[in-house]
Amino acid sequence: MSKINLTICMGSSCFARGNNDNLELLEKYIEENNLQDKIELAGARCSNQCSDGPHIFINEKKYDNIDFEKIKQLISEHLKNN
Ligand code: FES
Helix, strand or coil: CCCEEEEEECCHHHHHHHHHHHHHHHHHHHHHCCCCCCEEEEEECCCCCHHHCCCEEECCEEECCCCHHHHHHHHHHHHHHC
């Protein structure tokens, strides 16, 4: 089973619009659910698409206007299909 690559935009716009909390919640979620072997978490710089942020990328696909509920949903979908 390959790892999910989850990249979170750390640019100032996405960060201020939710990814600051999302990052913290995500780190906690990965630890509490023992997902360290299943999710590779990384940060990205601003990709100049701030207007529909905050963004995350999962396996290089971009997801817009995300919140933590949506991130959890995307993770479980990807884990199921992996
Ligand atoms: S800060 Fe995320 S795209 Fe610009």
